[in-house]
Amino acid sequence: MALTQTARKFEAELASLREELLLMAGRVEEMIHRAGRALVERDIKLAHETMALDRAVNRAEVEIDERCLVILARHQPLASDLRFVTLAMKMVTDLERIADLAVNICERAIDLSRADRIVVHADIPVMTRLVQEQVAGSIDAFVNGDSSKAWEVLDNDDEVDDLYHRVFEDSLERMRLAPDKVHQLIHIQSVAKWLERMGDHSTNLAELVIFMLEGRDIRHPEHQSAKIAGNKIASE
């Protein structure tokens, strides 16, 4: 009986950890969307509001980490539960980084709306939407236990990278045509770079989800084969 009670408590703790993680992910998705809007709409108020959301995300990172440690210490979870808890600890780090990058974009949005008017590169909103979809895709894969969705996120990362390179090339060209706008164009180029970084973090998330669901680590395949070989030798 005592065992059942402990098990039930453990289940409840995992469920509430999951909810907190989803809430944090939802906030981060919202921040990406708002940062993108603040930039193209030159909306300083929206930029400030979005930056304020970062505090909640930082707090969530600390709280979720702590919750995970408590669960590890109290219940010593095994197998998929253990993978879930360690995944949560890693996911919050990536989510928090993405939020930080969104804050950076908001800062640039404020700078740009104060400077001379400049047209934001048309691909920036496309990148923002893609990155937002990538993060949402990783989290959806996590919620639905659907590793195919996570693989899709990994496949789509190239699209974000391609857009970044295009924005980079176009910005260079525009700098050449309008040297007086170099300052603003550099800001826009940085925004593209941060969006590209967000895309990378979303692929990290997807890899973690694949690890949780399939139990195999697909990060850095070159080291993976070495590790597997090492394990083989050790087992022999």
Next chain:
Amino acid sequence: MSLGIRGKLLLLSALAIALLVGAAGFFVESTVEDTLQTRLEHELQRHAKAVGVMLETAAAGDSLDDVADRAAEATSAEIAIFDLAGRTLGSSSLAPIELEQLGTASSDPEVLAAASSETSSALRYDDARELTVMFVARKVAAPRGAVIARAAAPLNTAHARGAIRGTAVVAGLVGAVVVGLLLFAVGSQVERVLQPVVSSAAAVKAAETLDGEEPDADDGPPSLRSVAVELERTVGTLSSERNQFEAVLQTMEQAVIVLGPDQRISTVNRAAHTLLSLPERPVGRTLLEAVRVPRLKQLAEEAAEGGTHSDEFDLPGGRRIDARATQQGDEGLVLVAQDVTEIRRLERVRRDFVANVSHELRTPISVVKANTETLLDGGLDDPKVGRMFVEAIHRHADRLGRIVNDLLDISRIEAGRYPLNPGRINVGEIVDHVLDLVEVDAQKKKISVSVSVEPDLAVIADRKAMEHILINLTSNAFKYTQDGGSVEVTAFAADADHVRIEVLDDGPGIDPAHRGRIFERFFRADSGRSRDMGGTGLGLSIVKHLVDAHDGEVGVDPRSPRGSVFWFMLTSDGDASANEARVASATAEK
């Protein structure tokens, strides 16, 4: 006639007991008869053997008949002695005289069988005595050769049978009484349990008016039957109400999510799927698992404290929703969300229009007013200064006139009163004609203009409207292109039925955020600058209205690395196969 439950039970058990006792009696009877028969046979065998012994020890003068009589006396059985041919030599049941009269040999089967096989037995019914008699014949040695000794005795089973039957009847009666008592006790118990059910069923029947329908007596007690009918009807009503509720819920434009007491989704409608992009099977999930929108979760949490709470916010996909959450006691929580994106956009358009139109009209009017005041205050006396003021008045009156004309054009197109006479228009020709009209603006800014129109391309359109569209788009392009820049006009078959005409500039481009609004009346991406350029803020709006009036499409795309592409598509006039061939060759070239 009905028997009632207890009567039926009693009758059934009486029948069962009778059958049981009858079967048992029959079995016992036959067993006892078998046993009696076997015992009698053994006994008669012994008697026949005894006759043999008596024959061996008999005195020389004793006749066989005497021996038979003596043996019968000793064994209390009927004894007869035959020779091997079956002739009767002695019998305890016959007097010596009768014996002598008995001329023929015995035809009794046991006697004949015993002559050949040592011993034999038979059962025969004696008509005279009215009973079954058992005969056992045995070949025995006698001083004067072997003879057959036969012992016979009645098989008296009637007594045993009577005893058995008596016992069975007594046992049956005792059983019936015991079962009857037991049934009575159990029946009372069952009646006590069923009584409330029956009476409440009767009460339900009394309370309900059964629209004249009499329950069928064969299907059970009338009250229970009516309860069944009522239940069926209630279930039917409930399910049809549920279906109606489901239909209403599913056709609602508002998104509805119902959370159960366990904080998990219990119901959603189709609109919720569309508006909130729910996963395939949202029922059973938590709100955050289905919709990762923190504001919505927060709203649900606030409502859980009690009362109705509402909030308006953007979804990550860009739609704006007005959401409302209400806690329904302990039943759960209802979330209703409405898409207000379009409403808010239209509100903004209307607000901007009112602000813009008054601003646009006020500027020239105040210039005219200030200049006339100056003239009246003595400016008229100085012809040189006077001319300058009058020219300014003229310029602004022109501007006012243009704005009013444009506004009138728009309202005419909107009201469908802009006369359209669609006909075949050669695209290359009309582009050249329009460029002739506006090229002077390009020359002033040293803008190079290039035209690339596929030959023989034609559309179905109103000539005046088409000119209006092209003039507005090209003059915009010249306005926003820097000195020494370039503008390009291209036209090609977009598909078998449509021609796409594009005006490409290398101006500053248009912010992605403004692209959707650029065709609104008085909308200016960069208000100060475009007003400096002398625009009315209505040119693109007129273009959109005219293209819409032709059932065409219009839009603006960014041009890489800078500038914009304004395009519109109209129905082509020309044979579709030629257009298809053009599209195919263009695709192949790419």
